[in-house]
Amino acid sequence: MNLLKYLLVGFFFGIVLTKAEAVSWYRIYEMFQFQSFHMYGIIMTAIVTGVIGIQIIKRNKLKDIDGNLLTIQDKEKGNARYWIGGVLFGLGWAMVGACPGPIFILLGAGFMSIGLILIGAVFGTFLYGVLKDKLPH
């Protein structure tokens, strides 16, 4: 498996998110206070571009890099997991102003305190794994 192309895509992603300031606690706070269009603009442009891209892929039955038909799996049906999990995630996102991508990007940039968020996030993931069968999905 050639990992270099993934490393390069990640490198590009890290630069884009940093220069868009989507990794900034300030930008997340400003977004949730409805005091700027910046973050909403980023998310909406990404979705519109993504919808168009995926429609082009599906309608033209494009192939992936290995020559297989490019298919994108649907998300599992469900309710509780998306609503409850979503709200819990949102609470954390607005609290520390970082979602998983930015956690890694900021850590790479050298912000040591972000390491605490990563420790919390890994433990939170572990906790979900332990409690999974007891939770409504």
Added chain:
Amino acid sequence: MEILTQTWHWSVAGFLIAIVMLLLNYFGKVFGMSSNLRSLCAMTGVGKKVPFFDWDWKSQRWNLAVVAGAMIGGYVAVHFMNDASNVDINPKTIEQLSAMGIDAPNGKLLPDTLFGNQIFESPKMIIMLLVGGLLIGFGSRYAGGCTSGHAIAGMSNLQLPSLKAVIGFFVGGLIMSHYILPLLF
């Protein structure tokens, strides 16, 4: 080089994020950053005790490579592509933060009040960052994805479950930003 160091316009950034997602699709993969947290758990061998982590994380090495690249990208962007004009947020936001005792950006990505190295001496701040992380890790795995997997990849593929999750993200975010953060500062 101002075009690289200034804050990138939201339309450019949004477009490029979608390109990242589509590139991963072209490679036969799905864009999603929080899965890496599951890989980190599985790597420790905890799968022997917790079935959820008994999965082939090695098949997800590609995603860990994306993360490694993103970390290098973050380093390069923060150290070589920064400018004093960055993080030019709404003056009203700055005023509001100042009332809460949180320092203004002045070009910085993160407030020192929450992320400066002095926070390691403050139990309150340490707990806050750990709890925030916990909510992010637990919530994203429970919801089966985060901002990248649901808000960008799921919504782009017109997935109803992702719409539910994204509405959840914003409900949680608004509650935190408007009702809980003011109590913490």
